[in-house]
Amino acid sequence: MNTKEKGDIAEAYVGASMLEKGWEVSKPFGDNYSYDYVVDMLDGRGFQKIQVKHGTYSKKTGHVLAYTNKYRTNVKKNIHYKKGEVDYFAIYCPQLRQCYIISFKEKEKQGKGQISLRVDQPKKNKHLKFKWAKDYKI
Numbered sequence: 471m472n473t474k475e476k477g478d479i480a481e482a483y484v485g486a487s488m489l490e491k492g493w494e495v496s497k498p499f500g501d502n503y504s505y506d507y508v509v510d511m512l513d514g515r516g517f518q519k520i521q522v523k524h525g526t527y528s529k530k531t532g533h534v535l536a537y538t539n540k541y542r543t544n545v546k547k548n549i550h551y552k553k554g555e556v557d558y559f560a561i562y563c564p565q566l567r568q569c570y571i572i573s574f575k576e577k578e579k580q581g582k583g584q585i586s587l588r589v590d591q592p593k594k595n596k597h598l599k600f601k602w603a604k605d606y607k608i
Contacts, residue, residue: 473524480524480562481506487569487608488520488560504540504555518557520571523585527565532590534570534603536561539583550582559585560608570606 485507488495494510496517505519525536538559539548551574559577561570570587577585580601588600 476524477522479564481522483562483567484520484522484560484569484608491608504551505557507560509558519555520558520560521551521556522560522562525561525563525570525585525587527563527589529590532588534561534563534566534568534587534589536585537583538577538585548583553578561585561587568603569608570603571608572601572606576601 485495485497488507488509491511493512496508498505498508504521506522507520508517509520510517521538523536523538525534527534536559539550553574556574558571558573561572562568563570566589572585572587580586586601587603587606589603
């Protein structure tokens with residue numbers, strides 16, 4: 471399966487999850503936007519721009535990992551999203567059949583380029599603080 475197909479599947483699962491949550495979901499026409507959905511979460515924040523990413527669960531590390539760069543074929547390199555381009559990243563993890571959502575601001579605290587959410591309790595370093603996947607489920 472190529473990355474475009476993975477992205478399409480992720481968008482479908484995330485879109486369905488947001489609708490099941492009761493959020494008002496809109497899909498922009500075309501692929502020229504930095505976001506995949508515009509969503510009113512009905513919490514008073516108004517419309518939010520959502521960028522969907524395909525994530526992968528690693529049993530070895532106990533994390534769901536998603537890369538948050540945008541790849542532009544015309545420049546053939548990864549580019550980081552800037553503040554204002556997206557408000558949230560939504561991740562679909564096919565191994566767990568689960569969708570997660572994290573704000574751009576919170577994702578930036580992890581650094582540029584990826585989101586890592588802990589699913590399983592680690593055998594070592596139990597004292598460290600993690601972003602627990604269960605706290606970000608849609």
